[in-house]
Amino acid sequence: MGAKTTLPTLDFHSQEIMQQYHQLLPAYEKIASHVSGQLKNFFDEAGIILAAIEHRVKTESSLAGKLLKKGGKYKDIYDITDITGLRVITFYIDDVDKVASALERLYEIDWENSIDKRKAHEIDSFGYLSLHYICRIPESAYSDPKYPEINKIRFEVQMRTVLQHAWANMNHDTGYKSGVEIPKAYLRNMSRIAGMLELIDDEFSRIRRELSDYRRRVQKLVASGNLSDVQLDGDSFKSYLSIKPFEPLTKRIASINQAEIQEVDLSKFLPVFKTLGFNTLGDIDAMVKAYSDAAYQIACFQIGLTDLDILSSSVAPQDLCTAYILKNGGGIMGLKQMLDTLNGPSEVNDAMAEFLMEQSKDLPFMNQ
């Protein structure tokens, strides 16, 4: 059994508010869970990755404390706007504004009571940065006959980045609620950290923007065919795969046995191309042009006399790499390295490499 919380003695008006709180508690909880779920779905669908969405309903003792300090300020329970509170924590500073836009779209915003603490600072001071919206669920968007007050109750949503969240938590933990006057050196140090975190938040956003710009540039170069200008890396290879560079060869190989093609993720070939010494997408493209006939010869020899009529789309790059390795003197060791990279290191890759070598050594491309 938990210890019973001793509540402060409240005046009659505050006691009435406490009574309303107990009556409305299920509605507050319903708002917290509904809004939290709705926001999660909304951001999932929008592709915005969040650090966290938290929600809580103010406890009886916390509300009593608030009423003790400023109970006279509130006409009734509906004047207290943070009984249901949510916190949306983003990774990037730019996403705070996206979250705010989403809230504006989903809920009625009480602009008079919403606060943008990001704007509240003087130009030479640093500290708590967060955007707080006071919201209400419009009846047109959601209502529940079990909780008729749900559209009347206002709730608070705080929006901040993970770094702002960390700073606020540490400051809260060691600072302003202690009731003790805080040493100036501590305030100055917290202010220095706030300034530093603000810079880091901006840097993270800048890096993300630069990465997006890079991806767009790569996509443009890939689309325009300037593949020799594109360095080979995870992003550029993904863009390259989107133009399906191996598809003509895959279809040609599939036509040998009128095989069904199973599309699979080909990104695991990136390290293989890297080990072959390819530095740009142009290098891969040149290989596709130069070695497609050789790869086709390998495929014909391997499956032409079988009844195998199902192939994965990795057959084309696999046979291309095999042809390239053999034609460039990589031999069994080169083939084993390819298989180790693709399938994980294993002794049986030796046998497979020998098998590939044996099958391919007398094919016409090896003697051309």
Added chain:
Amino acid sequence: MEVFIEKENNQVTASLIGRLDTPASLEIAPQMDSLKEDAGGTIILDCSQLEYISSSGLRIFLALRKAAAEKGGKVIVRSISNEIRSVFMMTGFLNLFEIQ
């Protein structure tokens, strides 16, 4: 063609014995289909006594891989002979499965 299925905790092992050609694939399809119920865990296809695999057999393996991918599980192909491994390689299936 025979299949022995053994379930233990979050893992199911199907031991395939014989030649998995087209008629055998049809024959064992219901048993192999039942493995999809366990696709959220680990499905081990013990191929130590599998002598041959046709396209129909590969399709069965592929269907299990798909079910496992959807349910967050995995398929491990265990103890395949070099002959069957070469079929996997020629069809590009080798890197689709965890092979032990």
